[in-house]
Amino acid sequence: GQNIDQPTEMTATEGAIVQINCTYQTSGFNGLFWYQQHAGEAPTFLSYNVLDGLEEKGRFSSFLSRSKGYSYLLLKELQMKDSASYLCAVSGHTGGFKTIFGAGTRLFVKA
Amino acid sequence: ETGVTQTPRHLVMGMTNKKSLKCEQHLGHNAMYWYKQSAKKPLELMFVYNFKEQTENNSVPSRFSPECPNSSHLFLHLHTLQPEDSALYLCASSGGSGRGQETQYFGPGTRLLVL
Numbered sequence: 001g002q003n004i005d006q007p008t009e010m011t012a013t014e015g016a017i018v019q020i021n022c023t024y025q026t027s028g029f030n031g032l033f034w035y036q037q038h039a040g041e042a043p044t045f046l047s048y049n050v051l052d053g054l055e056e057k058g059r060f061s062s063f064l065s066r067s068k069g070y071s072y073l074l075l076k077e078l079q080m081k082d083s084a085s086y087l088c089a090v091s092g093h094t095g096g097f098k099t100i101f102g103a104g105t106r107l108f109v110k111a
Numbered sequence: 112e113t114g115v116t117q118t119p120r121h122l123v124m125g126m127t128n129k130k131s132l133k134c135e136q137h138l139g140h141n142a143m144y145w146y147k148q149s150a151k152k153p154l155e156l157m158f159v160y161n162f163k164e165q166t167e168n169n170s171v172p173s174r175f176s177p178e179c180p181n182s183s184h185l186f187l188h189l190h191t192l193q194p195e196d197s198a199l200y201l202c203a204s205s206g207g208s209g210r211g212q213e214t215q216y217f218g219p220g221t222r223l224l225v226l
Contacts, residue, residue, distance in 0.1 A: 030213065033214060033215075040199075040222075041219065042217035042218060042219050043201075043217050045214055045215070045216060098156075098167070099213060099215065100156070102153060103152070
């Protein structure tokens with residue numbers, strides 16, 4: 001089956017760097033996604049990794065190691081508006097391609 | 112309109128009511144999804160449609176009835192719901208050419224309260 005683990009909550013300081021980890025188990029790996037979700041709003045797509053390595057997009061970077069079933073989302077120069085939940089999602093093949101979402105990591109950015 | 116839209120944004124209904132949620136995507140995608148998100152719980156996949164055909168029903172109670180008349184529109188018909196069905200219902204779409212075509216784009220959601 002498929003399974004995703006990520007920390008429930010994290011706190012960081014404005015201007016700092018924070019790394020949110022995600023470990024997963026799946027068969028037929030087809031990609032890993034990170035989404036940002038502010039309270040009461042819909043998730044918005046941040047990044048997609050299908051090959052090992054780091055993908056950088058502005059202040060956000062996402063890393064993938066397929067052999068370890070591991071990813072992280074790195075947020076630099078944190079801003080107050082980055083306070084949100086960050087969802088790790090994995091696409092795998094279990095009788096058809098299916099994407100499952102982790103429970104999310106709630107990030108609190110403090111001044 | 113661009114992206115994925117959902118109506119209504121908020122809905123309050125009694126347990127004996129019948130209502131429908133609507134989703135429309137303007138992204139040319141071929142797959143559409145319904146998710147339920149309850150407080151402090153992961154997104155729960157309910158239904159998946161590919162090219163108007165239902166490809167996933169994640170053991171959803173029959174009081175939730177999806178309808179997909181075409182690749183751009185998706186409905187969720189609700190009847191005789193329970194208070195525990197109160198949640199944020201999210202619609203998403205995916206599909207396209209190239210890398211990351213499984214990336215899902217979400218609508219703003221319908222916040223449902225069942226009294």
